[in-house]
Amino acid sequence: MIYLDNIHKSYVMGTNALHVLKxxxxxxxxxxxxxxxxxxxxxxxTLLNIIGMLDTYDEGTYRLDGxxxxxxxxxxxxxxxxxxxxxxxxxxxxxxxxxxMENVALPLYYRNISRKKRNHVxxxxxxxxxxxxxxxxxxxELSGGQQQRIAIARALVSxxxxxxxxxxxxxxxxxxxxxxxxxxxxxxxxxxxxLIVTHENDIAHMTDRIIRLxxxxxxxxxxxxxxxxxxxxxxxxx
Amino acid sequence: xxxxxxxxxxxYALKKNKLRTVLTAFGVFWGIFMLVIMMGSGxxxxxxxxxxxxxxASNSVFMWTQRTTMPYxxxxxxxxxxxxxxxxxxxxxxxxxxxxxAPRIQAWGGGGANNVxxxxxxxxxxxxxxxxxxxxxxxxxxxxxxxxxxFDLEQHRKVAVIGAKVKNDxxxxxxxxxxxxxxxQGVYFQVVGVFESRKSDQQAEWENQVIYLPFTTLQQTYxxxxxxxxxxxxxxxxxxxxxAEAKAKRLLAERHSxxxxxxxxxxxxxxxxEYQKMTGLFIGIRILVWIVGIGTLFAGMVGxxxxxxxxxxxxxxxxxxxxxxxxxxxxxxxxxxxxxxILTTAAGYFGLVVGVGIIEAVNLALLKTGTSSDMFxxxxxxxxxxxxxxxxxxxxxxxxGLVPARRAVSIKPIDAIRFE
Numbered sequence: 001m002i003y004l005d006n007i008h009k010s011y012v013m014g015t016n017a018l019h020v021l022k023x024x025x026x027x028x029x030x031x032x033x034x035x036x037x038x039x040x041x042x043x044x045x046t047l048l049n050i051i052g053m054l055d056t057y058d059e060g061t062y063r064l065d066g067x068x069x070x071x072x073x074x075x076x077x078x079x080x081x082x083x084x085x086x087x088x089x090x091x092x093x094x095x096x097x098x099x100x101m102e103n104v105a106l107p108l109y110y111r112n113i114s115r116k117k118r119n120h121v122x123x124x125x126x127x128x129x130x131x132x133x134x135x136x137x138x139x140x141e142l143s144g145g146q147q148q149r150i151a152i153a154r155a156l157v158s159x160x161x162x163x164x165x166x167x168x169x170x171x172x173x174x175x176x177x178x179x180x181x182x183x184x185x186x187x188x189x190x191x192x193x194x195l196i197v198t199h200e201n202d203i204a205h206m207t208d209r210i211i212r213l214x215x216x217x218x219x220x221x222x223x224x225x226x227x228x229x230x231x232x233x234x235x236x237x238x
Numbered sequence: 239x240x241x242x243x244x245x246x247x248x249x250y251a252l253k254k255n256k257l258r259t260v261l262t263a264f265g266v267f268w269g270i271f272m273l274v275i276m277m278g279s280g281x282x283x284x285x286x287x288x289x290x291x292x293x294x295a296s297n298s299v300f301m302w303t304q305r306t307t308m309p310y311x312x313x314x315x316x317x318x319x320x321x322x323x324x325x326x327x328x329x330x331x332x333x334x335x336x337x338x339x340a341p342r343i344q345a346w347g348g349g350g351a352n353n354v355x356x357x358x359x360x361x362x363x364x365x366x367x368x369x370x371x372x373x374x375x376x377x378x379x380x381x382x383x384x385x386x387x388x389f390d391l392e393q394h395r396k397v398a399v400i401g402a403k404v405k406n407d408x409x410x411x412x413x414x415x416x417x418x419x420x421x422x423q424g425v426y427f428q429v430v431g432v433f434e435s436r437k438s439d440q441q442a443e444w445e446n447q448v449i450y451l452p453f454t455t456l457q458q459t460y461x462x463x464x465x466x467x468x469x470x471x472x473x474x475x476x477x478x479x480x481x482a483e484a485k486a487k488r489l490l491a492e493r494h495s496x497x498x499x500x501x502x503x504x505x506x507x508x509x510x511x512e513y514q515k516m517t518g519l520f521i522g523i524r525i526l527v528w529i530v531g532i533g534t535l536f537a538g539m540v541g542x543x544x545x546x547x548x549x550x551x552x553x554x555x556x557x558x559x560x561x562x563x564x565x566x567x568x569x570x571x572x573x574x575x576x577x578x579x580i581l582t583t584a585a586g587y588f589g590l591v592v593g594v595g596i597i598e599a600v601n602l603a604l605l606k607t608g609t610s611s612d613m614f615x616x617x618x619x620x621x622x623x624x625x626x627x628x629x630x631x632x633x634x635x636x637x638x639g640l641v642p643a644r645r646a647v648s649i650k651p652i653d654a655i656r657f658e
Contacts, residue, residue: 049652054562074647075566082564089655093559097250110564154563 001065001162001193002028002051008059009046020046021057022216028195030161033188035204036197038213044197045166047213051195052164053081065161082110086155090167092147094139100150101126101135107158125153129183145176152183156192163187165196169203181206248577251549262545263585265538266634270586270627273531274593274619278600280527282617284520289438294376295338295472296513297479301486301506302468310497319494319503321466329469332489335482337474340371341453343467345423345460354449355421356408363404364448365422367456367467375470378445383416383431390452396459398427401446402434420449425459427451479510532630539582539634546578546642557646558654571643578639579632586631594619 009021020043028034038044049055050062053069062069065084072080086107094103101122108118126132131149139147148168155163165184169177181203188194196207204210205224212220252259306317326341345365352360373385381402390397398420400408409415415429427449435445457463473482487504490496496503550557557570597617604616 045652052562054652055650075568078561078564078566078569081562087562089559093555093655095556095559097247097254106560107563110560110566110569158564 001030001032002026002195003063004051004060005062006060007047007050007057007062009043009050009055009057020216021050023060024216024218026211026218026221028193030193031188031191033185033194033208034196035207035210036195036213037199037201037204037210039199041215042213043216044213048164048166048195048197051162052085052087053077078110082107082158084161086158086160086163088148088151088155088163088165088168090170092139092144092151092171094147094151094154096139099136099138100131100142103139103150104153104157106154111158122153122157125157126150129153143176144172145179148172148176148180149183152180152187156187160192162193162195165194167197167199169198169200174202177203178206244573244576247573248580251553251577252581258545258548259581262541263581263588265541266535266582266585266631267538267589267592269531269535269538270589270631271593272534273527273627274590275596276527276531277623278593278597278617278619280520280523281619283523285616285618286438287516287520290441291437291509291513293436294509295374296510297475298375298470298472298509299479299483299486299506300468300470300509301483301490301504304502304505306496306500306503308497308500308503310500311495313495319496321469321490323464323466325490325493326466326469328489328493329471329486333482333485335473335477335485336471338371338374339469339471340369340375341466341469342369342372343367343453343456343462343465345451345456353423354404354408356419359408361404361407363401364444365456366448366450367453368450369453372450372470375472377436378433379436380431380433382414383429385431385433386450386452391454394455394458395452396425396427396455397430397452398422399431399433399450400429401448402432403443403446404449405432422449422451423460473510479508483508535586535630535634538585539638542578542582542635543638543641545581546574546639547645549577550574550642550646554646554649554654558649558651561647561651562655567647570646574643574646575636575639578642579635582635582638583628583631587628590624590627594624 004024004026007021007024008019010017010019012018024047036044036047046055050057051064053064053072064080067080069077069080094100095106098106101119104125105115105118105122108121109115113121123132123135126135129149129152131146131153134142134146134150139150142150148171152163152168163184168184169180172180177200184194184196185206194207196203198204207224209223210220211218303319303321306313306315306319309315321341323341326339329336329339343366345367352362353365354361354363368386369391370385370387378385383399385399386397389395400415400420405415408420409418415432418429419426420429421427435442437445451459457465469486471482471486473479483506487506488498490504491498491500494503557565560570561567597619601617
């Protein structure tokens with residue numbers, strides 16, 4: 001699903017060039033649940049951005065779902081991102097003046113789907129995730145855990161192939177974090193590839209595979225044989 | 239484009255900071271308001287000034303005799319002379335640049351005393367001897383009857399065309415003056431027409447107390463022989479009036495033994511020159527109005543652009559999220575530009591409505607009270623101008639939104655999301 005070959009990326013800051021990624025080779029198969037770990041400055045967020053097509057890379061090859069991601073127009077990238085990738089952020093990043101359902105429906109808006117239809121699709125998804133009672137609430141009326149679930153629903157609504165989560169539990173207490181991780185596992189079990197950037201070991205250990213980054217290089221890539229926290233049964237995900 | 243979500247977002251953004259939105263909108267409002275007010279006032283001034291010209295042919299020239307100022311051919315300086323009927327014929331024959339020529343004369347005498355009598359009524363009016371051509375050079379508005387015609391001249395008929403004030407003073411209200419007689423400086427004339435001046439204010443007041451008699455009749459009746467008081471003529475449309483004026487002067491100077499370089503022996507007034515001066519002045523005023531108006535509007539536009547930059551900055555994170563979940567750069571840009579266009583157009587439209595409202599109110603007040611002045615008449619804004627202002631607004635809205643929109647998409651989505 002994700003294929004990275006010798007990816008380099010540097011940021012130019014004035015006269016200095018900051019070499020953030022120094023030749024990343026990584027392959028993630030469809031349906032994997034992967035954690036990317038590393039201290040701050042290790043390049044893990046940059047890597048996630050490149051995978052999410054939010055940022056470009058200087059050197060190497062990146063294929064997503066078999067397609068070479070290089071020199072695509074912004075418009076094409078946006079379309080491809082919309083159809084293939086769902087984002088989950090640390091600070092949830094729901095649009096503050098839209099209610100939960102409208103937030104979930106937003107990616108469909110950019111596909112020019114009619115308002116009625118996209119709200120219907122969003123509502124169905126919220127029902128499946130047991131969040132229908134919060135549909136009409138504004139983000140500031142929801143708890144962190146609820147907001148993150150809505151954000152995950154938003155990432156799922158466009159039926160992406162890959163979910164990219166940037167520190168999804170960073171702003172949550174551990175109990176809520178575990179619940180959110182359960183949700184990610186369920187999503188993963190439905191066949192969607194999930195990449196989670198985290199610096200929390202216990203979160204990383206709930207995934208199948210841990211990739212450790214240090215100073216722009218992959219220093220470890222290990223399969224996680226023992227899952228620490230087994231999922232609690234919840235209503236199934238599409 | 240017309241998706242409710244889009245409008246929802248725009249109005250949310252504008253509503254979120256009401257005071258800021260209103261203050262920004264005020265800049266544009268003021269710009270277009272000033273443009274409209276200045277345009278309307280400019281038009282008012284222009285209408286007032288051109289109303290003084292009446293419907294006078296803009297290529298007309300007037301020419302009269304003065305004292306000579308240079309000795310020539312044995313004549314001393316300071317000599318008086320008169321134009322004669324033979325001059326009229328000569329001008330007609332020898333100067334093809336002249337299209338219409340009207341020899342004119344005023345019946346002097348009475349010395350301001352009452353010179354017109356009818357039954358018990360007496361009054362003092364100005365008496366002119368004129369030709370039918372005058373109606374084409376300096377037209378009058380005939381409210382009743384007719385003006386002097388060629389037969390009047392040919393047969394030396396004793397007929398008179400009277401101004402509105404003459405009718406008022408010499409006749410009972412409701413009385414028909416046509417066919418009635420007036421005794422003018424001792425001689426009876428039959429009234430054949432009544433007119434009203436097309437000019438404004440004092441000029442109209444003056445003209446409405448004039449009595450026109452046939453030129454030839456006046457010459458004969460009051461013993462002027464073949465003397466012509468002065469000339470009014472127009473040049474052919476394709477010839478500048480000043481050319482005809484110069485040629486006529488040269489011919490008349492020659493015929494009256496005036497030194498060719500004597501500039502003051504023949505007095506003249508060229509309306510074309512005045513007209514061109516006025517036209518030039520108003521073109522200048524209009525250019526000034528547009529420069530100031532557009533300048534003010536531009537200042538308002540910069541204000542909108544500035545605010546949109548702040549809005550974009552405030553919403554950087556939101557824009558990043560939108561892009562992360564699939565918004566194309568164009569989605570974002572069009573959003574910002576639409577917002578800017580809506581802000582400018584709404585504010586500008588408001589300014590247009592208020593400006594036109596005030597102009598119309600002033601116009602109405604002027605009409606209602608009947609006040610008119612030399613400086614202001616019918617301030618107005620034409621429809622073309624309003625449409626143009628609206629177009630300028632929309633274009634300036636787009637321009638004002640362009641910089642912020644580019645800024646909005648120039649930030650990398652991921653930086654935008656991290657932005658706090």
